[in-house]
Amino acid sequence: MEHVKGARGNRMSFANFSTSRIKRGLHIISPVWSWEGGGRFLLENMILNQMGIQKNEPTTQEKTKFRYTLSDGRNRVEVYANERETIKKTEYEIINRRSILDGFEQLQAYKYIFSAIISADTTQQDKTWELLMTNIYDRKAENDKNPFTFIKPDDNGLATNGIDTIFIKPLSIKKTALSNGKTGQLPFKLLSGYELSTNDGVIAIVDMIDRNIWFYNELEAGEKLNVSAIATAILARKVHDVKW
Numbered sequence: 001m002e003h004v005k006g007a008r009g010n011r012m013s014f015a016n017f018s019t020s021r022i023k024r025g026l027h028i029i030s031p032v033w034s035w036e037g038g039g040r041f042l043l044e045n046m047i048l049n050q051m052g053i054q055k056n057e058p059t060t061q062e063k064t065k066f067r068y069t070l071s072d073g074r075n076r077v078e079v080y081a082n083e084r085e086t087i088k089k090t091e092y093e094i095i096n097r098r099s100i101l102d103g104f105e106q107l108q109a110y111k112y113i114f115s116a117i118i119s120a121d122t123t124q125q126d127k128t129w130e131l132l133m134t135n136i137y138d139r140k141a142e143n144d145k146n147p148f149t150f151i152k153p154d155d156n157g158l159a160t161n162g163i164d165t166i167f168i169k170p171l172s173i174k175k176t177a178l179s180n181g182k183t184g185q186l187p188f189k190l191l192s193g194y195e196l197s198t199n200d201g202v203i204a205i206v207d208m209i210d211r212n213i214w215f216y217n218e219l220e221a222g223e224k225l226n227v228s229a230i231a232t233a234i235l236a237r238k239v240h241d242v243k244w
Helices: 038-050 219-236 239-242
Strands: 017-019 027-033 053-056 059-071 077-093 103-120 130-139 156-160 165-177 185-199 201-207 212-213
Touching: 017 219, 027 201, 053 212, 059 219, 059 239, 077 239, 103 239, 130 219, 165 219, 185 219, 201 219, 212 219
Parallel strands: none
Antiparallel strands: 017 059, 027 059, 053 077, 059 077, 077 103, 103 130, 130 156, 156 165, 165 185, 185 201, 201 212
């Protein structure tokens, strides 16, 4: 296990690894305008307004990007990453009343995409790795009848160099240790980290709570550098960092 210093900042270090300053692009949160179903929406709102209810269908998009260099003291890799998230909701509000019980919102669709290019220097055999993680939900497509569905931290994916593949799976906890020493049940799943594995088994764990990286003992130096690049890219994210 290696603790990652600066995991929520703009520079990380652990063991013999260190990153350059993480250069971040603009972090943009903006509404997405769409006239799809506009006539139906206006007619429906006219009816609801007479009942004292206002309906809104906001869609927001959040995106950012970052880049940095990771070095183990001998070799280095360049990491170029992008994050993009889109959330579509339906909101109902009681007109002319203001209290915490006068509104209700329902998740309609969610899309999160995180991608990164990990480019190694010329002294290494593995030249380029591509990392992709996604989390997609669509109420209509899934025929979800639960009005209280929320965004689940189920983003997963893989990293590949065209020959080898590393699979990335989220890890969640439902139980926690209480102050009296007993085990308590959480009301929801809490994202705790990510498991990195190959066809031969688990090679690393990224601990998002305590900001640690657990490495399989038999990793070679080049493999450990690539795993560290994937792990630090996951830790450097900002769109998910706000929520979890």
